[in-house]
Amino acid sequence: MSLPSTPGRRIFSLGWRHLVYAAIAFVFVLPLWWAIVSSLRPNAEVFADIFPFTAKALLPSPVTFEAYIGIFERGFGAIIANTMLVALVTMAAGLVVNGAAGFAFAMFDFKGKRIVLTAIIISFMLPFEAIALPLYTVTRQLGWLDTVAALVVPSIANGLAVFLFYQFFSQVPRDYAEAARLDGVGWLDILLRIYVPLSLPTCISAALLLFIFQWEAFLWPLLAMPSQQFKVIQVGMAAFQQQYQTIWNQLFAVSVITALIPIALLLPLQRYYVQGLAGAGIKG
Amino acid sequence: MTRSRSPVLLIAALLAPALIGLVVFRLYPIALAVSDSFFNVLRGQPVFVGLDNYLSLLADSTFWKSMQVTFWFNLLINPIQIALALGLALLYVQQFRGVTLYRILFLIPIGVSLPTAVIIWRIMLSQDGLVNGVLGIAGIPAQPWLTSEALALYSIIAIATWKGISYWMIFIIGGLQTIAPEIYDAARLDGVRPWQRLVFITIPLLRPTLLFVLVADVSINFLLFAPIFMLTQGGPADSTNVLMYEAYKSGFIFGDMGRAMAIIVVVVAILLVIVGLQFKLLAGREARP
Numbered sequence: 001m002s003l004p005s006t007p008g009r010r011i012f013s014l015g016w017r018h019l020v021y022a023a024i025a026f027v028f029v030l031p032l033w034w035a036i037v038s039s040l041r042p043n044a045e046v047f048a049d050i051f052p053f054t055a056k057a058l059l060p061s062p063v064t065f066e067a068y069i070g071i072f073e074r075g076f077g078a079i080i081a082n083t084m085l086v087a088l089v090t091m092a093a094g095l096v097v098n099g100a101a102g103f104a105f106a107m108f109d110f111k112g113k114r115i116v117l118t119a120i121i122i123s124f125m126l127p128f129e130a131i132a133l134p135l136y137t138v139t140r141q142l143g144w145l146d147t148v149a150a151l152v153v154p155s156i157a158n159g160l161a162v163f164l165f166y167q168f169f170s171q172v173p174r175d176y177a178e179a180a181r182l183d184g185v186g187w188l189d190i191l192l193r194i195y196v197p198l199s200l201p202t203c204i205s206a207a208l209l210l211f212i213f214q215w216e217a218f219l220w221p222l223l224a225m226p227s228q229q230f231k232v233i234q235v236g237m238a239a240f241q242q243q244y245q246t247i248w249n250q251l252f253a254v255s256v257i258t259a260l261i262p263i264a265l266l267l268p269l270q271r272y273y274v275q276g277l278a279g280a281g282i283k284g
Numbered sequence: 285m286t287r288s289r290s291p292v293l294l295i296a297a298l299l300a301p302a303l304i305g306l307v308v309f310r311l312y313p314i315a316l317a318v319s320d321s322f323f324n325v326l327r328g329q330p331v332f333v334g335l336d337n338y339l340s341l342l343a344d345s346t347f348w349k350s351m352q353v354t355f356w357f358n359l360l361i362n363p364i365q366i367a368l369a370l371g372l373a374l375l376y377v378q379q380f381r382g383v384t385l386y387r388i389l390f391l392i393p394i395g396v397s398l399p400t401a402v403i404i405w406r407i408m409l410s411q412d413g414l415v416n417g418v419l420g421i422a423g424i425p426a427q428p429w430l431t432s433e434a435l436a437l438y439s440i441i442a443i444a445t446w447k448g449i450s451y452w453m454i455f456i457i458g459g460l461q462t463i464a465p466e467i468y469d470a471a472r473l474d475g476v477r478p479w480q481r482l483v484f485i486t487i488p489l490l491r492p493t494l495l496f497v498l499v500a501d502v503s504i505n506f507l508l509f510a511p512i513f514m515l516t517q518g519g520p521a522d523s524t525n526v527l528m529y530e531a532y533k534s535g536f537i538f539g540d541m542g543r544a545m546a547i548i549v550v551v552v553a554i555l556l557v558i559v560g561l562q563f564k565l566l567a568g569r570e571a572r573p
Binding site for chain 1 (some may be wrong): 291292293294297299300301303308310311312313314316317320372375380382386387389390392393394395396397398399400401406407408412413414416418421428446450454455459460461493503504508509510513514532536544545550555
């Protein structure tokens with residue numbers, strides 16, 4: 001890109017570059033775009049213009065909101081509210097619990113710290129799927145099957161979130177805490193008044209992590225809620241797919257809503273999310 | 285560096301919730317899986333059967349077929365995902381006018397959950413779906429992407445890759461940011477070609493990051509469940525029946541929790557061995573702290 005070049009070659013290579021980027025972006029955007037387009041069509045028109053394929057297939061020709069009205073009539077409003085509740089409670093509790101642990105690991109030396117920290121890091125490397133089946137047994141022993149607690153409580157403590165906070169708090173110069181200690185400020189005040197405000201970017205990236213984790217949860221809510229009285233969105237969507245295979249436009253409408261809520265959170269906050277996770281990978 | 289005397293009570297209070305959570309909901313289930321795998325339930329009563337669940341797996345051709353599918357799936361999907369994520373990260377960090385828009389678009393699959401991606405792709409890959417329509421322009425006949433024994437596994441790989449690479453890209457971007465630009469400047473002065481720069485500078489310096497991504501990616505793909513559950517239920521003809529799905533089927537469809545837990549223990553044990561090998565072979569001398 002920094003080779004000496006004539007203006008003509010420059011424009012040519014700039015054109016190539018945009019072509020490559022646009023082609024890749026197209027592949028990433030196409031499924032969601034087609035889902036949005038199809039969710040705005042009447043059901044009979046979803047597969048129009050595909051055989052033979054014309055560009056019209058990628059535009060909603062007769063626009064209608066009947067699919068969106070339809071899914072709310074089927075109770076998807078409640079499912080979205082359920083998922084929001086689960087995700088937001090997990091997020092709030094998770095910030096406190098994991099933030100506190102990260103702070104303790106970063107600020108204090110104590111016996112067995114390395115071992116405990118390593119155990120936490122390994123616990124986040126091991127995906128939730130690995131323990132979902134045995135976790136079902138634990139939840140049954142606790143008598144939590146079919147309760148909201150079964151969805152929320154096991155997901156609050158999160159190794160990756162602990163690690164993000166640990167990493168951030170370790171970078172804060174220790175002088176801050178030392179100086180405050182000399183002035184006789186208590187640890188809790190130091191945490192709440194100095195460290196919490198400083199850690200806002202980490203809080204945002206951990207919050208996104210916890211929220212998206214719950215929003216995307218599928219296997220666990222499927223197992224933990226055998227009666228499916230309280231449905232969350234991924235499970236509701238999968239059930240809808242199995243039950244109403246051919247109501248394409250509504251299926252697309254559900255998918256679009258399911259995708260757009262986290263995307264709406266992620267795009268304005270992407271800088272924090274990217275920086276938070278990118279930092280975790282280096283040290284991990 | 286002097287540290288203040290540790291306020292033990294405070295440390296305990298700060299750590300307790302997270303540690304209790306991790307013990308009760310992570311470590312205890314793992315121990316439980318191991319112990320449950322030694323039992324069978326007969327007429328509602330758990331009966332200790334020792335290693336029977338494991339021994340019967342050894343003679344179980346469905347299990348071995350499933351093991352084969354799991355390994356083949358992972359041998360393909362992990363290198364593909366990591367290579368593409370690396371390529372994507374290299375594109376992401378370029379600086380030019382208009383790159384911000386592309387960066388945002390590259391991140392879109394992160395917001396699309398795997399079940400959502402699966403639903404949309406399932407319709408796109410159906411017989412009269414968008415993919416076959418677009419291929420039709422080139423005169424390629426419609427393919428049974430998800431219903432043929434020859435193609436289903438590869439379609440699942442494609443969907444999971446579409447969903448996954450943006451996420452792994454983020455970690456690689458973090459690694460790229462730690463490489464000092466002076467190294468590239470020096471290489472340029474020495475007349476190093478771009479591909480040499482990638483192979484001899486970027487990839488070696490990215491090794492810790494790539495190792496992390498490899499381990500995390502393998503862990504996720506080895507235990508992949510949702511797409512198989514939603515798309516193929518292990519079929520056609522068990523061609524997508526990975527071990528995680530076989531375990532789920534055992535426990536929740538056939539009610540054989542002992543066998544399910546034995547499979548889970550085997551899967552996690554294999555995974556830990558793979559991860560251990562990756563660290564041993566790839567971490568190098570300067571290894572992790």
